[in-house]
Amino acid sequence: MSEKRRPFLLGLTGSIGMGKSTTAQMFVDLGCAVWDADAAVHRLYHVGGAAVAPLAEVLPEAIEDGAVSRERLKAMISADAAVLKTIERIVHPLVAQDRAAFIQNATAEILVFDIPLLFETGGDGAMDAVACVKVAPDIQRARVLARGTMSEAQFEQILAKQMPIAEKIARSDYVVHTDTLDQARVQVEKIVNTIKEGADHA
Numbered sequence: 001m002s003e004k005r006r007p008f009l010l011g012l013t014g015s016i017g018m019g020k021s022t023t024a025q026m027f028v029d030l031g032c033a034v035w036d037a038d039a040a041v042h043r044l045y046h047v048g049g050a051a052v053a054p055l056a057e058v059l060p061e062a063i064e065d066g067a068v069s070r071e072r073l074k075a076m077i078s079a080d081a082a083v084l085k086t087i088e089r090i091v092h093p094l095v096a097q098d099r100a101a102f103i104q105n106a107t108a109e110i111l112v113f114d115i116p117l118l119f120e121t122g123g124d125g126a127m128d129a130v131a132c133v134k135v136a137p138d139i140q141r142a143r144v145l146a147r148g149t150m151s152e153a154q155f156e157q158i159l160a161k162q163m164p165i166a167e168k169i170a171r172s173d174y175v176v177h178t179d180t181l182d183q184a185r186v187q188v189e190k191i192v193n194t195i196k197e198g199a200d201h202a
C-alpha cells in the first residue's frame with residue numbers, strides 16, 4: 001500500500017456570528033474532519049485544562065471551582081480591554097499545540113480549521129486554502145444578539161478587534177454566503193469537489 005497522502009488543510013474563518021460553526025458542520029457531513037479553535041479554548045478552560053494554571057497566576061479572579069469562568073473573563077475584559085491581550089498571550093500558544101496534535105492524529109483527506117482569528121493570528125500561512133463565511137452586517141448582529149450570550153457592547157468590542165470582513169474575503173480563496181442553509185450547503189459541496197479534483201490532478 002502507498003503511504004497516506006498529506007491531508008489538505010482548509011482554514012474556515014469569518015467575522016463573529018457569520019456562520020463558521022454551522023458551515024463547519026456541513027464540511028463534516030461531507031466527510032471532512034473539523035478542528036474548532038473555540039472548542040479547543042473550551043477544553044483548555046475546563047477543570048484540568050492546560051490554561052487554568054497559567055491564567056490563575058496572572059488573573060486569579062477569573063478562576064471559579066477550578067475552571068476558567070468565561071463570565072468572569074467577559075466582565076474583566078469589559079472593564080479593561082487590555083485583559084484580552086493578557087488572555088491571548090497565554091491561550092494562543094496552547095491552542096496552537098492542540099491544533100498540531102489534531103493534525104498528527106487526523107485521517108480524513110480534507111481537514112477544516114474553524115478559526116475566528118485565522119488572519120489576525122497569521123494562521124492562514126499554515127493553510128493550503130482559506131474559506132470565509134459572509135453575511136450582511138445587520139443579519140450578523142441580529143443572529144449574535146439573538147443567542148442571548150453577549151450584550152450589544154460586548155459584541156461591538158469583539159467586532160472591533162477583528163479584521164473587517166471585506167479584508168478577510170479579499171484574502172480568502174473561497175467565500176460561503178450564509179444567508180440560507182441550502183445556499184451555504186451548495187457552496188460547501190463545490191469547495192470540497194474543487195479541492196478533491198485538484199488533489200486527483202496533482
Ligand SMILES: CC(C)(COP(=O)(O)OP(=O)(O)OC[C@H]1O[C@@H](n2cnc3c(N)ncnc32)[C@H](O)[C@@H]1O)[C@@H](O)C(=O)NCCC(=O)NCCS
Nearest residue numbers: 015016037038041070073074087088091095116158161162
Ligand atoms: C472573550 C471570551 C471570554 C468570550 O467567551 P464566550 O463564551 O462569550 O464567547 P466565545 O468564546 O464563543 O466567542 C465568541 C466569538 O468571539 C470572537 N472572539 C473570541 N475571542 C476573541 C478574541 N480574542 N479576539 C477577537 N474575537 C474573539 C470569536 O469570533 C468567537 O467565535 C472568550 O472568547 C475568550 O476567552 N477569548 C480569548 C481566547 C481567544 O482568543 N479565543 C479565540 C480563538 S483562539
Ligand SMILES: Nc1ncnc2c1ncn2[C@@H]1O[C@H](COP(=O)(O)OP(=O)(O)OP(=O)(O)O)[C@@H](O)[C@H]1O
Nearest residue numbers: 015016017018019020021022143178179180181184
Ligand atoms: N447558512 C445559514 N443559514 C441560516 N442561518 C445560519 C446559517 N449559518 C449560520 N446561521 C445562524 O447564524 C447564527 C450564527 O452561526 P454560527 O454559530 O455558525 O456562527 P459562528 O461564526 O460560528 O459564530 P461565532 O463567531 O460566535 O463562533 C446561528 O444562529 C446559526 O443558526
